[in-house]
Amino acid sequence: MNNLKLVGSKNKKRTIIKIDNLEVGKDLIVIAGPCSVESEEQTMITAQKVKEAGAHMLRGGAFKPRTSPYAFQGLGIKGLRILEKAKQVTGLPIVTEVLDPRDVSWVCEFADVLQIGTRNMQNFSLLKEVGKVNKPVLLKRGMYSTIVEWLGSAEYIMNEGNANVILCERGIRTFETYTRNTLDLSAVPAIKELTHLPVIVDPSHATGKPSLIEPMCLAALASGADGLTVEVHHNPAEALSDKDQALTPKEFTLLMKKIKKLHTFMGTLNY
Amino acid sequence: MSLDDIKKKLDKIDFQILKLLNTRMELDLKSNKIGKHLEDSQLTADVIEKIRIQSGALITPQFCEKLFKDIISESKKLPSKGYQLIGFQGDHGAYSEVASRIWNKNLIPIPCNEFTEVFSSVTSGLFDFGIVPVENTLGGIVSQVNQLILNADLYVIGAIELSIHHCLLGLPGADHRELRVVYSHYQALEQCHHFLLRNKLEPVPYYDTAGAAKMLAEKAPKAAAVVASNLCAELYNLEIIKENIEDFNQNKTRFLVFAKQENKAAGSKCSIIFSTEHKAGTLFRVLEVFASKGLNLTRIESIPNQLGSFVFFLDFEGSKNDENVVKALEEVKKITTKFRLMGFYDECKEE
Secondary structure, eight states, rough: OOOOOOTTTOOOOOOEEEEEEETTTTBEEEEESBBBBBOOOHHHHHHHHHHHTTOSSEEBSSSSSOSSTSOOOOOTTHHHHHHHHHHHHHOOOOOOOOOOOGGHHHHHHSSSSEEEEEETTHHHHHHHHHSSSSSSSEOOOTTOOHHHHHHHHEEEEEOOOOOOOEEEEEOOOOOOOSSSSSTTTTTHHHHHHHHHHHEEEHHHHHOHHHHHHHHHHHHHHHHTTTTEEEEBBBBBBGSSSOOGBBBBBBHHHHHHHHHHHHHHEEEEHHH | OOOOHHHHHHHHHHHHHHHHHHHHHHHHHHHHTTTTOHHHOOOHHHHHHHHHHHHOOOSSSHHHHHHHHHHHHHHHHGGTTTTOOOESSSSTTTTHHHHHHHHHHEEEEESSSHHHHHHHHHHTTTTEEEEEEEETTTTEOOOHHHHHHHHSOEEEEEEEEEEOOOOEEEEETOOOOOEEEEEOOHHHHHHHHHHHHHOHHHEEOOOOOOHHHHHHHOOOOHHHHHEEEEHHHHHHHOOESOOOSSSOOOOEEEEEEEEEOOOSOOOOOEEEEEOOOTTHHHHHHHHHHHTTTTEEEEEEEEEEEEEEEEEEEEEOOOTTHHHHHHHHHHHHHHHHHEEEEEEEEEEEEEE
């Protein structure tokens, strides 16, 4: 823990990150939206639906890290322009992934939160680059990383001057194959013990199964997570990526109702 | 050369053909306005003869003849369509053209090299209207234009206040990671200073924003982008990389529309030009008239006329039908040495 000078919780107040009118680390934050920005129509419809359901931020990938070079790679700058338009219409702040150090300044022009994906958690040149900008960073846990390695990556970002890091547990690789990954919910209270940073949970990538997303969302909140990120597509069957794990807007609306109820209940428990 | 490269080149050529056809039509419109109709039959014969000589294996004389007959017959239809022309300074896509489209999208905007050409062409009847910028929130007054307004015998018939939003434009399919330099008018570059700095782009001054867009489309310099209006993206087949790249969102330009005849409508604003005797309190007396009648002034500008003497430009809110306004103007006429009513008009604002 000696190497976590900035990330460590010792003698530090819990970090609260302001994004437009939201306070991450204090308010409950639900980030929702499609895996990829596929078209203006798809993004705008989904954005409107998640806004109506009560989501706080919009997610959507313009630069996509895909296992195969032949899979849809994202719309790039065009995708970022669509996200910008979706923000103009819905008012939802934008969370989007950055893959390449050369893209960092460009993504900052369009997005409110820069996401570092699981595969790039230890891409140190990228971490240093996002450490230099003044936008909050959503740092996903590497699918092969320990909690301490993950926090080491957060330390890289903070060491460059960017204090606004949000951690995101998204499941790790185990011998289990029924689920896409294994959601490590014990990481949430562990992060709260070890650091002062906010932590959210991504049950979509962790489980890869729509039927498991709702229970894991609720479990994540019960474990003390500051928020959730959920994949929603207006027509999951036609999604260009991650179509098996996207919720429909209807499913997401129901989920939001339960999330709000549980959040209120958690408030009565804790304090 | 790959199939993709060929397709890109074809797209570019098609676009150039369209642009050239448009320029040709604009020239035809101008010749119609001058009233000296070019001898059509002669022109046709001349042109076709030249083309015959220059045609090659791929372009047969028959094809050429058909193509040019089509173009010329389309040109001949222009006068019957009753198009009205509006002149502006700059290349197509200039912010003046953006403003002209807001004022009246049915007019045909014609580019001019100089502001003086805009005024002289409206005076000569070549254009029905002229549109020029008169003031900008960041850059101040356009002094060159004010001098020309003073000397032109034209009426103001409209005004537009336009918020200037700059875009970063690139060639279609250009990779943002490879951009290094950005061409534009120095003022536009200055207004996007922080954006360029953040993205490590080097500003390169060019004579005009729209001119830079045109140059990018035609010459395709390596690693280059431009700062220009979003209209330029449409006109020059460029891709918008980022909209609203200006550092401050306070950049507004006011344009005036001029014509030979006075505005028929009563309007809601009025512009006048006057000068007063070089004595204490003469300008005050003029302003006093407006104050006592409760008329709100929106602009007052002093323009040097001769050494030590000034002419005043004054805009206020008021309609031709308002008796209060008519009386105020009569009073002002009596206490000024020179007085010209520039016109009553409506002003539109566009965010």
